[in-house]
Amino acid sequence: MANAPAKIGFPEFQVGEESYVRFGWYLSPKAYENGSDGAAFRIWCATEPAESGVCVFQATAEVYSNVPPEEIRREKVSLPVQAGEKVRLIFETAPGETDRADFCYWEMPSIGWKTKVTQKPNIGPNAILFTLDTLRADRLSCYGYPRETSPVIDHLAKNGLLFTDAYSQSTTTVPSHLSIMTSKYLKEFNIYNQTSNPLPGSFLTVAECFRGAGYSTGAFLSVNFMKDAWTGLGQGFRTFREGAKAAIDGEYAVSAATRWLAENHGRRFFLWIHLYDCHVPYDPPHPYQDRFVDLAGAYPPVLERSVFPHRDDQDFARLNQDYYSDRYDGAVSYADAQVGKIVTLLGDLGVAQNTLIVIAADHGECLGEHGIHCDHVSVYEQNAHVPIIFYWPGHVPEGKRITQLCENIDIAPTMLDLAGMDIPASWSGRSLVPLLNGREIGREQVVTEHADHMAIAYRTKEWTYLYQPSANKENQKILAEGWNVGTVGSWLARAREEELYNRLEDRPESDELSGLHSEVIGEMKGLSWDWIEVCNRPWQSGLIVQEERVDPERASQLDGLGYTKHF
Numbered sequence: 001m002a003n004a005p006a007k008i009g010f011p012e013f014q015v016g017e018e019s020y021v022r023f024g025w026y027l028s029p030k031a032y033e034n035g036s037d038g039a040a041f042r043i044w045c046a047t048e049p050a051e052s053g054v055c056v057f058q059a060t061a062e063v064y065s066n067v068p069p070e071e072i073r074r075e076k077v078s079l080p081v082q083a084g085e086k087v088r089l090i091f092e093t094a095p096g097e098t099d100r101a102d103f104c105y106w107e108m109p110s111i112g113w114k115t116k117v118t119q120k121p122n123i124g125p126n127a128i129l130f131t132l133d134t135l136r137a138d139r140l141s142c143y144g145y146p147r148e149t150s151p152v153i154d155h156l157a158k159n160g161l162l163f164t165d166a167y168s169q170s171t172t173t174v175p176s177h178l179s180i181m182t183s184k185y186l187k188e189f190n191i192y193n194q195t196s197n198p199l200p201g202s203f204l205t206v207a208e209c210f211r212g213a214g215y216s217t218g219a220f221l222s223v224n225f226m227k228d229a230w231t232g233l234g235q236g237f238r239t240f241r242e243g244a245k246a247a248i249d250g251e252y253a254v255s256a257a258t259r260w261l262a263e264n265h266g267r268r269f270f271l272w273i274h275l276y277d278c279h280v281p282y283d284p285p286h287p288y289q290d291r292f293v294d295l296a297g298a299y300p301p302v303l304e305r306s307v308f309p310h311r312d313d314q315d316f317a318r319l320n321q322d323y324y325s326d327r328y329d330g331a332v333s334y335a336d337a338q339v340g341k342i343v344t345l346l347g348d349l350g351v352a353q354n355t356l357i358v359i360a361a362d363h364g365e366c367l368g369e370h371g372i373h374c375d376h377v378s379v380y381e382q383n384a385h386v387p388i389i390f391y392w393p394g395h396v397p398e399g400k401r402i403t404q405l406c407e408n409i410d411i412a413p414t415m416l417d418l419a420g421m422d423i424p425a426s427w428s429g430r431s432l433v434p435l436l437n438g439r440e441i442g443r444e445q446v447v448t449e450h451a452d453h454m455a456i457a458y459r460t461k462e463w464t465y466l467y468q469p470s471a472n473k474e475n476q477k478i479l480a481e482g483w484n485v486g487t488v489g490s491w492l493a494r495a496r497e498e499e500l501y502n503r504l505e506d507r508p509e510s511d512e513l514s515g516l517h518s519e520v521i522g523e524m525k526g527l528s529w530d531w532i533e534v535c536n537r538p539w540q541s542g543l544i545v546q547e548e549r550v551d552p553e554r555a556s557q558l559d560g561l562g563y564t565k566h567f
Helices: 151-158 171-182 206-212 252-264 319-347 408-418 486-494 519-527 529-540 554-561
Strands: 002-005 005-008 020-029 037-045 054-061 074-078 088-095 102-113 126-132 160-169 216-220 238-240 271-275 357-362 373-374 385-391 401-405 445-450 455-460 463-467 500-503
Touching: 005 126, 005 408, 020 037, 020 054, 037 102, 054 074, 054 357, 074 445, 102 206, 126 171, 126 319, 126 408, 151 357, 151 385, 160 445, 171 408, 206 216, 206 271, 206 373, 216 252, 216 445, 252 271, 252 319, 252 463, 271 319, 319 357, 357 408, 373 486, 385 408, 401 408, 401 445, 445 529, 463 529, 500 519, 519 529
Parallel strands: 126 271, 126 357, 160 401, 216 238, 216 271
Antiparallel strands: 002 102, 005 088, 020 074, 020 102, 037 054, 037 088, 160 385, 357 385, 445 455, 455 463, 463 500
């Protein structure tokens, strides 16, 4: 913090390739008390130890604007310097016309550049990672669903490798994707929600590994709130494009990816495509929207509006879960069709035989189970169980189903292993390739977390143990106002602090057994104690109720999607 005018200089340092500075900026509420009329924020980049240089960022926080000046804005700005140059950054603030002291804040400035990753030359396959947001595994035909929702993905599974028992690390979009990209658990990078600070540059991503091996790297996302400046998900991608608005139909992300593929298929490439269509409001274009809806059906209103998510773009007027479940299946079918467009294009471009395709999801969706309607709060089976499918003709066994437990953090190591590349020793995930020939027996347990320490699930082959401090009545006294409405309220009205389910006999987790197996509860609690300790810390300190400063544009995007209305 500094009263304007002020200049804060960073010591001179040597930068690497494609260097950048990431930071936040805003005015303190004290500025208003002092009669401020706003302030200017500037960042200068000097290649000599001087108080001047090239201005790489300039903006003004105005008192009278549509954006409250005390709301934080987060930015990522490229530095106009070459690798190896020594530079100095100067952060400058200047008062408005009144020349009164203004309390200006720069938040967590950090400088980074392209990570140097030494890998083997790019002799491996191309690689495409699809993450289908909010896709529960059991709504895909290849996972046993009776409706034909996914003919393209079914084809990839039939001719590839499917993992039956794969689980996400988080049921929240941003941290789940960070976990996939970094092969790290949430407690390792300490980001649990959609609005935290971006991923530190010290974490190595799978995109950086591919790029270090000479691959072209591109990412095309269907939402706006996963901007690189806000999340750090762009690390390692030479091309990174988020959605033009809060959420777009998958065909637009696929269209942009198609153009990129046409330009980059002549060399090895790693492509990430994120599709958001399985997320509420389950509103894909015709004819997918009503593909599984019974147009002659009554769908009588049998629920209260309060049990559905709070969203700006849908009123859930039908008040019938069956209707929205049918709509969800249509959205799955639409997302599947978008995957098909890329699969067809690979054949047209002549690169299908040498392209590894991975199907994954950040989390699933509850469709009435556990009192949760059309949302993914909590860590129950429907929210945590996700698909993982690998397809690479001639290199991945055809039609093989692996039943061992695995996690989303295992995706990146497996991709590198199949591509013949070294797996970073710092990663927590493990390659799934040894499971193909029985050299390993898989994980003994998997872990899923929800939001800011609201719940964790610890699963073994036989049991699911849920630890949910948010269900504790004493803990609920310190939750922010409004926690007990909507899907969170509906969930916590039924939830217990500890729950136990027999995975072998009750995969949907419908028969809660904690009262019958106290010895199992004790054993599972002991096994998961490291996670419980981390989960308990903010509750014990009271930090669970602290509000974060959120970039106003990002807050607007999240508000429209219903994210900031639950934890």
